[in-house]
Amino acid sequence: MAEEMSAKTHGLGVFLELRKRLQSGLLVVGTSVARGPADVAVTGEGSSLRVRTPGGELRLALPAGVALEGGSCIHTPVGEAGGEELHFRLRITVGRREQDPAGVMETLRTEETYSFHCQGCATRLARGQVGSRVFKRVLPLPNCNWNAIVDEWCCHPDPFANKKLLPRAEDCLLGDTFVLLARDGSCDQTLTEEVSSVGAADAQDSKKPCHRLALISCASCSLVLGEAVAPGTLKLYITQVVVEPAVGDGKLDASLNRSAFLERTVAARLLDLSNSLSSFHFSVQTPDGKVFLLLWLLNGDSIIASVPERLVGEESSISPPAPLSPSLRAARALKLLYISCSDASAQQREIATSWEANSIGHAMVLPLKVCEELLQVLDESNATLPASMRCMRCYEVAYLRL
Numbered sequence: 494m495a496e497e498m499s500a501k502t503h504g505l506g507v508f509l510e511l512r513k514r515l516q517s518g519l520l521v522v523g524t525s526v527a528r529g530p531a532d533v534a535v536t537g538e539g540s541s542l543r544v545r546t547p548g549g550e551l552r553l554a555l556p557a558g559v560a561l562e563g564g565s566c567i568h569t570p571v572g573e574a575g576g577e578e579l580h581f582r583l584r585i586t587v588g589r590r591e592q593d594p595a596g597v598m599e600t601l602r603t604e605e606t607y608s609f610h611c612q613g614c615a616t617r618l619a620r621g622q623v624g625s626r627v628f629k630r631v632l633p634l635p636n637c638n639w640n641a642i643v644d645e646w647c648c649h650p651d652p653f654a655n656k657k658l659l660p661r662a663e664d665c666l667l668g669d670t671f672v673l674l675a676r677d678g679s680c681d682q683t684l685t686e687e688v689s690s691v692g693a694a695d696a697q698d699s700k701k702p703c704h705r706l707a708l709i710s711c712a713s714c715s716l717v718l719g720e721a722v723a724p725g726t727l728k729l730y731i732t733q734v735v736v737e738p739a740v741g742d743g744k745l746d747a748s749l750n751r752s753a754f755l756e757r758t759v760a761a762r763l764l765d766l767s768n769s770l771s772s773f774h775f776s777v778q779t780p781d782g783k784v785f786l787l788l789w790l791l792n793g794d795s796i797i798a799s800v801p802e803r804l805v806g807e808e809s810s811i812s813p814p815a816p817l818s819p820s821l822r823a824a825r826a827l828k829l830l831y832i833s834c835s836d837a838s839a840q841q842r843e844i845a846t847s848w849e850a851n852s853i854g855h856a857m858v859l860p861l862k863v864c865e866e867l868l869q870v871l872d873e874s875n876a877t878l879p880a881s882m883r884c885m886r887c888y889e890v891a892y893l894r895l
């Protein structure tokens with residue numbers, strides 16, 4: 494047991510979570526960096542936090558306006574749960590409220606020019622007549638269950654049954670995780686289309702008929718971007734394309750890191766959907782309606798930093814000591830509980846069944862590959878947490894940075 498514990502916590506240097514709304518925070522220091530509470534000294538310096546340990550000194554840059562309340566950092570015993578961790582509680586002051594970062598859905602406006610790029614290789618996708626798109630209408634699509642609701646409200650047969658909401662030539666329709674655009678001639682050079690049948694493995698399940706998806710991919714790097722939902726209509730997922738106001742030559746920084754982009758895009762979307770729907774439960778599904786991940790948004794106001802042991806000790810290992818301590822940036826993040834449906838335990842499967850039975854969880858549809866990437870991002874975040882914080886009841890814990 495003790496060995497298992499040490500293997501799990503191996504590598505933990507310093508973990509910090511601040512809560513803006515509560516104006517408080519938790520600092521966890523691994524016992525490989527400091528043996529006891531007396532070994533740790535925490536001071537604030539404007540918008541940064543200095544953590545001094547025998548293992549080295551660390552300076553964490555906090556977001557503007559956030560500062561440590563002097564002398565508020567106190568050690569709190571955690572018992573067995575934090576076997577190889579030292580926990581400290583602290584209070585912070587928060588100067589001003591930061592705006593939530595705007596995702597692509599909040600960016601798109603009418604009468605402005607945008608260019609759409611593949612997130613994988615930065616190729617411009619829809620060239621249009623003037624090199625980019627100007628929309629006459631940018632409209633949100635109704636909630637994904639709107640058909641069912643119409644059915645409840647109409648005393649006559651649903652007039653919209655089997656009718657899809659499709660964009661006209663200069664429309665941009667916004668779904669929860671995608672945009673719908675009319676296809677134009679330029680798309681033929683930059684996009685490829687491939688029909689794949691999904692849900693075939695569930696053919697016996699009469700509720701989920703096998704259906705075909707016309708997958709749209711980038712012609713230069715083959716990243717799946719979305720689907721052709723009707724002839725002449727493109728569905729592009731917001732995790733797969735970069736939408737930029739078209740200025741100058743419209744060239745895009747090709748160095749965008751894939752997992753960081755995915756993390757930020759999904760985090761911004763979750764926060765926005767949670768605020769507008771007052772919903773904290775999300776079920777991440779593939780386009781054939783299979784639930785892949787359950788997400789429970791716990792906090793939207795966290796500021797976190799996770800520093801592995803080797804970075805804390807970096808300075809002391811250099812001789813003579815470097816003049817500057819390593820400085821790292823604490824970032825805004827969402828705290829999530831999650832369950833991966835593909836490798837769920839018996840208890841987790843029970844939770845998944847109850848979510849499904851009670852229609853808990855707003856559906857967030859993403860291509861299978863993206864669902865897998867998202868799970869990897871969550872698992873990687875989970876692995877950087879102190880061992881005592883990695884799960885909560887039957888859920889795994891992760892943070893998504895905004």
Ligand SMILES: [Zn+2]
Nearest residue numbers: 611614711714
């Ligand atoms: Zn590409």
